Amino acid sequence: MDKEVAIIGYAQTPYEADAEASREMQVLEVTKAALAAAGLKREQLDTVITANNDYLDGRTISNMRLVEPSGAWQKNESKVEMDGAYAALYALMRILSGDHGIAMVVGESQASVYGGYIPGTMMLDPTFDRQRGLLNEVSASALQARAYMNACGVSEEQLAGVAAKNLANAAKNPLALRADGKADVKKVLSSRLLYSPIRELMASPLCDGACAVVLASGKVAAKSGNPVWIKGVGFSHDSYLSERSLAEMSSLKDAARRCYAMAGIEDPASQLDLAEVHECFAHEELMAYEALGLCAAGEGGAFFDSGTTSMDGSLPVNASGGALAANVACAAGLARIIEAAMQIRGEAGDHQVKGVRTAVAHGQTGICAQENIIYVLGGE
Amino acid sequence: MAKSEVAVAGVGLSKHVSKRRDVNIAELVWEAVSACYENAGLKPKDIDAFITGNMPAFEGVNLPEEWGAGHWGAYGKPLLRITTGGTTGGSVAHGGYYAVASGLYDTVLAIAFEKQSDGNSTAGLNTVAIADAAAQFALGVDPAFLAAFGGGAVGVAVYQASSYMKSSGCTTQHLDKVAALCRNNAALNPYSHLKQPGLTPEEVAKTVLLQHPIRFGHVCPATDGACAMLFTTGEKARRLVDKPAYVLSVASCSDEAAMVGIAGSGTTNVDPCTQESCKIAAARAYELAGIKDPRKEIDLAEPYAPFAHQMLMFYERLLLCDEGEAPAILDSGSMNLDGELPVCPSGGVISTNAIGASAMERVAECAQQIMGRCGERQVKKEVHKAVAHGWGGAVNLNVVAVLSDTPRR
Amino acid sequence: MEYKNETVSIEGGWPMEHWQWKFESLALIRKTLEALREKKLLGLKCPGCGLVYFMPKPYCRCLSIPDEWVEVKDTGTVTTYTFTGAWAYEGIADEGPAGTPLIIVGIVLDGTDTMTVCTLSDAKPEDVSVGMRIRLQWPENPEGKLEDLAYCVPL
Numbered sequence: 041m042d043k044e045v046a047i048i049g050y051a052q053t054p055y056e057a058d059a060e061a062s063r064e065m066q067v068l069e070v071t072k073a074a075l076a077a078a079g080l081k082r083e084q085l086d087t088v089i090t091a092n093n094d095y096l097d098g099r100t101i102s103n104m105r106l107v108e109p110s111g112a113w114q115k116n117e118s119k120v121e122m123d124g125a126y127a128a129l130y131a132l133m134r135i136l137s138g139d140h141g142i143a144m145v146v147g148e149s150q151a152s153v154y155g156g157y158i159p160g161t162m163m164l165d166p167t168f169d170r171q172r173g174l175l176n177e178v179s180a181s182a183l184q185a186r187a188y189m190n191a192c193g194v195s196e197e198q199l200a201g202v203a204a205k206n207l208a209n210a211a212k213n214p215l216a217l218r219a220d221g222k223a224d225v226k227k228v229l230s231s232r233l234l235y236s237p238i239r240e241l242m243a244s245p246l247c248d249g250a251c252a253v254v255l256a257s258g259k260v261a262a263k264s265g266n267p268v269w270i271k272g273v274g275f276s277h278d279s280y281l282s283e284r285s286l287a288e289m290s291s292l293k294d295a296a297r298r299c300y301a302m303a304g305i306e307d308p309a310s311q312l313d314l315a316e317v318h319e320c321f322a323h324e325e326l327m328a329y330e331a332l333g334l335c336a337a338g339e340g341g342a343f344f345d346s347g348t349t350s351m352d353g354s355l356p357v358n359a360s361g362g363a364l365a366a367n368v369a370c371a372a373g374l375a376r377i378i379e380a381a382m383q384i385r386g387e388a389g390d391h392q393v394k395g396v397r398t399a400v401a402h403g404q405t406g407i408c409a410q411e412n413i414i415y416v417l418g419g420e
Numbered sequence: 421m422a423k424s425e426v427a428v429a430g431v432g433l434s435k436h437v438s439k440r441r442d443v444n445i446a447e448l449v450w451e452a453v454s455a456c457y458e459n460a461g462l463k464p465k466d467i468d469a470f471i472t473g474n475m476p477a478f479e480g481v482n483l484p485e486e487w488g489a490g491h492w493g494a495y496g497k498p499l500l501r502i503t504t505g506g507t508t509g510g511s512v513a514h515g516g517y518y519a520v521a522s523g524l525y526d527t528v529l530a531i532a533f534e535k536q537s538d539g540n541s542t543a544g545l546n547t548v549a550i551a552d553a554a555a556q557f558a559l560g561v562d563p564a565f566l567a568a569f570g571g572g573a574v575g576v577a578v579y580q581a582s583s584y585m586k587s588s589g590c591t592t593q594h595l596d597k598v599a600a601l602c603r604n605n606a607a608l609n610p611y612s613h614l615k616q617p618g619l620t621p622e623e624v625a626k627t628v629l630l631q632h633p634i635r636f637g638h639v640c641p642a643t644d645g646a647c648a649m650l651f652t653t654g655e656k657a658r659r660l661v662d663k664p665a666y667v668l669s670v671a672s673c674s675d676e677a678a679m680v681g682i683a684g685s686g687t688t689n690v691d692p693c694t695q696e697s698c699k700i701a702a703a704r705a706y707e708l709a710g711i712k713d714p715r716k717e718i719d720l721a722e723p724y725a726p727f728a729h730q731m732l733m734f735y736e737r738l739l740l741c742d743e744g745e746a747p748a749i750l751d752s753g754s755m756n757l758d759g760e761l762p763v764c765p766s767g768g769v770i771s772t773n774a775i776g777a778s779a780m781e782r783v784a785e786c787a788q789q790i791m792g793r794c795g796e797r798q799v800k801k802e803v804h805k806a807v808a809h810g811w812g813g814a815v816n817l818n819v820v821a822v823l824s825d826t827p828r829r
Numbered sequence: 830m831e832y833k834n835e836t837v838s839i840e841g842g843w844p845m846e847h848w849q850w851k852f853e854s855l856a857l858i859r860k861t862l863e864a865l866r867e868k869k870l871l872g873l874k875c876p877g878c879g880l881v882y883f884m885p886k887p888y889c890r891c892l893s894i895p896d897e898w899v900e901v902k903d904t905g906t907v908t909t910y911t912f913t914g915a916w917a918y919e920g921i922a923d924e925g926p927a928g929t930p931l932i933i934v935g936i937v938l939d940g941t942d943t944m945t946v947c948t949l950s951d952a953k954p955e956d957v958s959v960g961m962r963i964r965l966q967w968p969e970n971p972e973g974k975l976e977d978l979a980y981c982v983p984l
């Protein structure tokens with residue numbers, strides 16, 4: 041895709057364990073801020089796509105009361121019940137169709153409202169897994185982590201290393217919830233054990249927040265100050281967790297293949313300057329290195345050890361701290377898009393990486409990263 | 421102008437009854453999906469992307485695609501889940517249109533479903549308001565006081581019906597007539613739920629009054645069912661089927677939520693029968709479709725009408741006549757299968773309501789009427805252009821699609 | 830082996846007790862309810878578009894935050910209505926109601942732009958119509974509760 045659709049504005053709330061504001065007010069806040077950043081008025085929006093989930097919000101038709109706060113009043117509005125990165129895809133489709141010029145994309149949820157992992161267990165196969173009570177988002181991911189570690193020779197120290205890197209990066213991101221400039225492997229390994237091998241600091245903190253992105257057609261974007269172009273997008277849906285190998289992220293691999301073909305990426309490790317990965321658990325970042333083609337299959341651990349993905353490496357991953365610093369369901373993937381766009385624009389402040397021209401952003405939905413979407417973004 | 425011409429090349433429906441105890445969600449959906457593959461002459465490997473949706477509170481299951489979609493051929497494929505309450509099916513169909521129109525995907529299977537018998541429908545509807553109800557309880561409001569103002573869908577509909585009847589001159593006899601018309605059409609539709617051949621308005625008038633002015637006979641049933649539609653480029657559709665149905669345009673519009681019956685924060689959407697958002701969506705859809713005078717150019721309408729008055733009200737809000745004219749048009753016989761502008765030839769939502777699928781089934785019926793595949797209920801006139809509608813939320817969400825036998829120029 | 834077509838029901842459900850919602854509107858509504866004690870009706874006006882919300886609403890469709898308290902009148906107009914009662918379910922509505930029907934009206938109070946619902950007393954079902962004028966019927970001693978707004982009468 042060449043200069044067809046661009047990001048022209050974005051905004052995020054700070055990520056909090058228990059925000060004082062309701063989801064409606066958080067959405068209102070980011071909608072207004074994203075519009076202001078894009079230099080637009082509400083009236084100029086053609087379409088609004090929100091990402092939210094009835095079970096997370098604890099209401100049927102969870103988008104129904106987001107119409108006004110998302111700027112969608114008497115506008116062409118719809119809802120994607122997945123991560124916000126998918127809502128951005130739907131907005132992208134709408135703009136590419138030629139029927140719409142400017143789209144608002146909003147993702148939100150509040151973990152303080154839905155009470156942790158309950159909506160996740162409701163995603164399990166209702167006939168067997170849900171009845172047996174053994175699986176939830178963490179225990180299933182622990183099974184995945186172990187399967188991956190076993191297949192690829194990855195150690196608990198390496199998982200802890202990923203968490204330590206991201207938490208240290210997060211210390212320079214003012215919006216992050218969990219951050220620790222002094223995080224190290226020892227500290228992560230001494231945090232509370234949830235389900236072996238997953239410890240508290242290797243698991244993303246589910247939290248409250250919202251973020252918004254304004255997308256515009258090439259014609260509109262060309263007139264805006266500093267567009268970040270969508271060069272490619274790919275997404276894919278994997279088999280249910282009990283019907284696939286948990287040791288690899290095959291749907292992310294498939295999504296990357298589709299995306300890179302569109303963006304003209306042949307050698308991701310050399311062509312990409314930065315990656316923002318939606319890692320709900322530390323091991324997922326290592327698995328994503330492989331699926332995204334940043335390193336060879338099975339080399340995730342060694343690739344991490346090489347330091348390539350650290351802040352001063354040649355391909356920093358999760359300079360923002362990633363989802364290990366703050367994971368708002370339905371918003372964390374959209375936040376990865378925002379963080380990648382910030383880096384390209386040079387607006388990332390203390391966690392800015394020098395010379396980012398092309399970046400990849402990843403979002404996921406489902407247990408054990410069942411559904412994955414990635415974008416390649418680039419500047420002028 | 422869309423990058424790709426979009427057409428419907430196949431439609432599949434499951435059997436629709438109140439309780440499908442013999443299948444689970446994935447199997448129910450497969451009936452529709454396999455029928456769609458079959459009548460479009462395709463296999464799962466030919467699909468580039470899937471769009472799915474339902475109203476998950478009815479099943480008590482979050483994201484059923486996670487374990488169900490493999491059964492439909494979606495694993496290893498792009499899949500997008502779109503859910504918007506009552507309009508879900510329409511929104512999913514719109515997703516199918518945009519996926520193809522964007523030029524990103526050639527062949528897209530859109531799937532909408534509901535298996536209401538898996539959960540408790542009233543509970544499903546009540547969860548629309550449960551957060552608001554929680555706020556009321558926090559204020560110390562007596563639950564009995566709230567209950568008096570009515571929660572569920574009938575509660576909302578009665579206010580809308582009263583208001584519509586006042587503004588249009590629609591009488592209770594008109595409601596009876598609508599119900600009889602739809603249920604007779606449904607009797608000719610193998611995929612409808614309530615089939616009542618020969619039902620007369622007089623018989624409808626004898627059913628129990630639920631809440632003024634709505635009688636039992638004016639209300640939709642709760643249905644288990646699924647619908648699948650194949651959206652593809654015009655070029656490919658012409659290769660697949662003799663007579664594809666082209667999607668000229670889609671548009672939706674969302675108004676402020678109006679939770680009639682729950683006293684709480686004020687809503688400026690003060691009259692549930694105005695449906696300004698339907699008029700806006702319809703006007704936009706006609707504009708995109710290049711339709712200047714919908715009254716002359718539209719041959720068939722499938723408004724989303726789970727309650728009898730809504731068939732007439734939405735006929736007006738879809739700009740097919742002046743406000744207040746629909747009851748007289750019903751009386752003229754124009755809305756019948758052999759009329760000038762047949763309405764709800766499928767039997768409508770009042771006869772079959774698998775909630776998440778219902779708004780898609782409106783689009784599917786328009787497509788099939790254009791394709792000439794409706795058998796006994798095929799309307800007499802030739803259908804060149806048809807309008808499909810969906811309605812939902814707290815009387816605030818509307819989706820509209822315009823289909824045609826010729827591509828958009 | 831004999832095959833029996835047997836299905837099993839499994840508890841699905843939605844354990845709602847785990848959800849804890851947040852509402853800015855609660856504090857606003859409490860303020861309005863408090864004022865009812867003095868038989869005062871407080872609406873909230875939007876600085877962006879001038880709409881007056883009753884009950885008060887924390888955000889506006891124009892993306893502004895309503896913040897000006899204004900007193901609104903206790904008279905208004907019916908936008909829609911319904912009636913019901915135990916008698917209705919017996920299917921004898923057309924023969925004449927047995928017992929007292931409950932008439933529920935959607936009303937827009939004068940000086941506001943929003944609808945709320947209320948019970949109409951001192952009227953029969955055949956008397957009520959869209960557009961009819963009403964006045965809130967205050968209880969003798971309002972307690973600052975939503976129930977204080979339960980009744981209105983034809984004007």
Ligand SMILES: [Zn+2]
Nearest residue numbers: 875878889891
């Ligand atoms: Zn305003």
